[in-house]
Every structure is written in structure tokens, then in C-alpha cells.
Amino acid sequence: MNAPRITVLTVPGCPHAPLVRDRITVALAGRAVEVGLVEVRGAAEAARWGMTGSPTVLVDGVDPFAVPGAPTSVSCRLYRDEVGAVDGAPSVEALRRVLAGVKGCCEDTVLDAIGRAGRGRRAPAERGLRAVQQAVLRYFAATGSAPTEADLESVAADAGRTPSDVLAELDAEDFLSLDAEGGVRAAYPFSATETRHKVRLGGGVEVWSLCAIDALGVAAMLDQDTQVTSRDPVDSRRITVAFTDGSARWEPEEAVVFVGRRAGEGPAADVCCEALNFFADRSTAEVWTRRHPEFPGRIISQDEALVIGARTFGPLLADD
Structure with a gap:
């Protein structure tokens, strides 16, 4: 079981959730990367995830668009694009930059050393x-x-x-x-x-x-x-x-x-x-x-x- 490399945090019914998912798909340009959607219900859960508004995008568990000092929140989150316009999701270009190094699921070798690249830790008889x-x-x-x-x-x-x-x-x-x-x-x-x-x-x-x-x-x-x-x-x-x-x-x-x-x-x-x-x-x-x-x-x-x-x-x- 592999955790999503990209996680979208939203509150239930967030109107910008479909928009951010569509833009992530475009930014990935066909790479087979799992994108998880988590509905955050309440301030305590937002604090646990480090969510500073809906939607929040996590890449390998880290918010690449984080604003230093921003409090965790379940309120609506706004982003500025390359020309300073306000939008309800990161732009495709911004997502392309932060997702450039994210590999497809078949390329993920983080755990290879733990499991000997799929060969397991049990020695042969x-x-x-x-x-x-x-x-x-x-x-x-x-x-x-x-x-x-x-x-x-x-x-x-x-x-x-x-x-x-x-x-x-x-x-x-x-x-x-x-x-x-x-x-x-x-x-x-x-x-x-x-x-x-x-x-x-x-x-x-x-x-x-x-x-x-x-x-x-x-x-x-x-x-x-x-x-x-x-x-x-x-x-x-x-x-x-x-x-x-x-x-x-x-x-x-x-x-x-x-x-x-x-x-x-x-x-x-x-x-x-x-x-x-x-x-x-x-x-x-x-x-x-x-x-x-x-x-x-x-x-x-x-x-x-x-x-x-x-x-x-x-x-x-x-x-x-």
C-alpha cells in the first residue's frame, strides 16, 4: 500500500476542489501519480494536517505554497498567480514547478532499500x-x-x-x-x-x-x-x-x-x-x-x- 504522493485537503463541499484537481492533472502531463483527496472536518483536524485553508495541496506531506506564519484554518484559501491575480487554486504553471520532481508510482524507490527492491528481508534457506x-x-x-x-x-x-x-x-x-x-x-x-x-x-x-x-x-x-x-x-x-x-x-x-x-x-x-x-x-x-x-x-x-x-x-x- 502506497500513500498518495500528492494530497489535496479540502473542507466538504469546497467549490475549488474540482478546479485544483483538474489543474494538478494538467500539470502532471500524463505521469501516473496518485492524488489523494482528504476532507478535513474541523479546526483540530486542520491543525493535524497543517492545512491553512481549503484547498491545500501537499506534496510528499509538505505544503509547497505555505505562507510563513499562516495559521491552520478551514476557511477558504486564496492563491495569487504569476501576474498577481487572486484565484481559488494554484495556477497550472505554479503546480508544474512544484510537481516537476514528483515521479510516477512505478518510479518510487524510496522503500527499495527497506525491502531489498522487492526481494524481501528473509534470507534464502x-x-x-x-x-x-x-x-x-x-x-x-x-x-x-x-x-x-x-x-x-x-x-x-x-x-x-x-x-x-x-x-x-x-x-x-x-x-x-x-x-x-x-x-x-x-x-x-x-x-x-x-x-x-x-x-x-x-x-x-x-x-x-x-x-x-x-x-x-x-x-x-x-x-x-x-x-x-x-x-x-x-x-x-x-x-x-x-x-x-x-x-x-x-x-x-x-x-x-x-x-x-x-x-x-x-x-x-x-x-x-x-x-x-x-x-x-x-x-x-x-x-x-x-x-x-x-x-x-x-x-x-x-x-x-x-x-x-x-x-x-x-x-x-x-x-x-
Whole structure:
């Protein structure tokens, strides 16, 4: 499930909603980009979305036409075109400028690094890869720390291999990541070193997770209740996601997740985990995206973040 790259926020019955949708279609010039329409009902919901009048256009969760200091509102919003005339929607030319870098749905590679470009995070059974990967993950879940090669020796031996050989292959295929000495520094979704995201497991073990999506996937992977604790990277507000009997409760309720990645190739731990963060609300997520243009991406909802986490990590410890 992919969130719309373009979202139009309107109040119910807004007379300018069809106009802005038509102009977006013209500005996209045939590109297959999903455009979502959200009807905002009330001031509280407008504040949550960062809507400063109807209609408001969001591109990857950010209002490119935002006026600094403008309050959130459900009132009618007016725009000025290139010659200063007032209109009820951005002009086609203004939309062309802000949508120039928006790719079609088939071109969206923000999440490729998370899911290994559609190949998934579950290692193949051949050559002991899956058995060792699962042993690493279970060790993290049991102890909160990374295993040593000695801890993996018997599992690797069942495949006629040494732990170092199997770990090196898992590292090369980005199922986990090794440090300079060959030790496990990360095994998605877990980190051997402190990060912004802590996960408390049902039995009381606490373990670090590489990123927000990884943290959200732990409950599905282990099939147990967990509590995720993180901090907003902009204002350090505490964010928690408590999983109980398959349901997730978020605090604050307005929290969102940003997904993005650096340009170039490399393991997920290096190219995207720094950009996969929780934010207490959309406003701080938008501040962060403006401060970090090196991480193109988008703001996603709680529901989409949960789905991505569960789909990515839920299968990792499943029986063969």
C-alpha cells in the first residue's frame, strides 16, 4: 500500500476542489501519480494536517505554497498567480514547478532499500543463510545484544560452513550488516548499538532498532506485545507505540513517520535508516524534510507505516 504522493485537503463541499484537481492533472502531463483527496472536518483536524485553508495541496506531506506564519484554518484559501491575480487554486504553471520532481508510482524507490527492491528481508534457506539469520534475530530478541560467531557455530556447522562465511554472505546481500571486525552491527530490524528507537519486548528485554519502520515490524516478527519508544528528531518529544493483542496505540495520536533515503547504492543501514523516523506530528516532520534535502522521501500515516513494518519483518522468523 502506497500513500498518495500528492494530497489535496479540502473542507466538504469546497467549490475549488474540482478546479485544483483538474489543474494538478494538467500539470502532471500524463505521469501516473496518485492524488489523494482528504476532507478535513474541523479546526483540530486542520491543525493535524497543517492545512491553512481549503484547498491545500501537499506534496510528499509538505505544503509547497505555505505562507510563513499562516495559521491552520478551514476557511477558504486564496492563491495569487504569476501576474498577481487572486484565484481559488494554484495556477497550472505554479503546480508544474512544484510537481516537476514528483515521479510516477512505478518510479518510487524510496522503500527499495527497506525491502531489498522487492526481494524481501528473509534470507534464502540455501547454504545455511536463513538458519543463521534467524539464529541472529532470536539471539537479539532473547538478550538485547548481538551474538558472537561462537554463538552461531553450531547453526552454521549444520550447513557445513563457518559462522564467518555465512555472516559475510548475509552482509553482502544486506540481510544484516557487519562492522570492520566482522561482528554483527545490525540485523534488520535490530541494532547492536544505541539508536533513537528502543523496543521493549514482552518478556522485558530491551533492544535497539535501526529505524522507525524496523521498530514497528518487531511485534509482527516476534508475534508478541512490544512497546516502541522514540524521540522526535526536531523537538525531542517522546513518541511511543504500544502493541497489545495485535493493536497499536500511538502517543501522541498525531504522530507520523517519514520514509526517505540518500541517493546512491548501499546497505539500508547506511542509505535510509537515518531518515526513517517518528515525528510527533506533521509539522515537525515538515521542518525536518526542509532541513534535510539530502533525504528525499515522504511523510506516511500510522497505518501505512504499520503495514510496511509488518510486511517487511513479519515473515522473517516464520517456519520454513
